Structure formats: structure tokens, C-alpha cells
Amino acid sequence: MRYYGITIGPIDATLALVSKPAGLWYASYMFSDITRMLCAYFSAEEKISILSPYYEENEIADGIGSYHDRVLFSFDTADKEGADRFVQETIHKVKTEVGNRLARDLGYGGDEDKTGKIAGYMCRYLCIHYISV
Numbered sequence: 001m002r003y004y005g006i007t008i009g010p011i012d013a014t015l016a017l018v019s020k021p022a023g024l025w026y027a028s029y030m031f032s033d034i035t036r037m038l039c040a041y042f043s044a045e046e047k048i049s050i051l052s053p054y055y056e057e058n059e060i061a062d063g064i065g066s067y068h069d070r071v072l073f074s075f076d077t078a079d080k081e082g083a084d085r086f087v088q089e090t091i092h093k094v095k096t097e098v099g100n101r102l103a104r105d106l107g108y109g110g111d112e113d114k115t116g117k118i119a120g121y122m123c124r125y126l127c128i129h130y131i132s133v
Helices: 011-016 021-044 080-105 112-125
Strands: 002-009 048-052 070-075 127-132
Touching (some): 002 011, 002 080, 021 070, 080 112
Antiparallel strands (some): 002 070, 048 070
16 A cells, blocks of 8 residues: 655745736636546546545536645555556646646637647646655
């Protein structure tokens, strides 16, 4: 059994860039939704149990403030390298989805070049780190 802790950021640096209430709401939604997406991917794996935050697959939430900036879960496996690789791939997938969603929200959804650049930037900007024991 492996236990994982994931943190999501940079929250302070992102909020420091906000100058309007809409930016604050979007940033809050984005970080909360990142946690929700991580929980959705991890809970789909039958060997993973989400310990925190409380997550139900069919729960309706508006996203803003629904989830905090960390995920704790257990992974019932003895394969540390395989589990770490799964976690890393999931984190990368979530970062890319966030970038694609941001591109769409900014009106660049049909422009693959700009969408790719925005997704790449978000993959570099977002700090989603984990530790396992």
C-alpha cells in the first residue's frame, strides 16, 4: 500500500496577478476544478481510495471553493515505479486539460497552435507536486 499527498499551486502567485473580481473567481474555480479532476481520474482507478477531500463521482458542485488545494489518497500496489508513473501521467493530463479549457474560455478553442501554446504554458506554470510513502 502506498500513500500519496498532492499539492496544487501556485495559488498566492496566481491571486497576486488578479486585478478584478472575475479573475479571482476564475482562479478559485480553476484550482478547485484541478482538485476535482485529479479526484475523478484517481477514483476511476479501482486500486485508489481518495482519503481527502470528500469526493463523489456524481456530486454536483459549482467548482468555486468546492475543493481545497490538496489531494490525499491510498494506492493498493507494491509497484512504486508504476504507481508513480500513473500519478505523473495523470497530473500531466490534468494540466493539459486545464490549458485546453483556458484556451477555449479565451476564445482560441478552434486555433490548435494557440491552444497548444496555452496548454504548454499551463503545464509549466501549474505546480502540482506529490509525495508518496
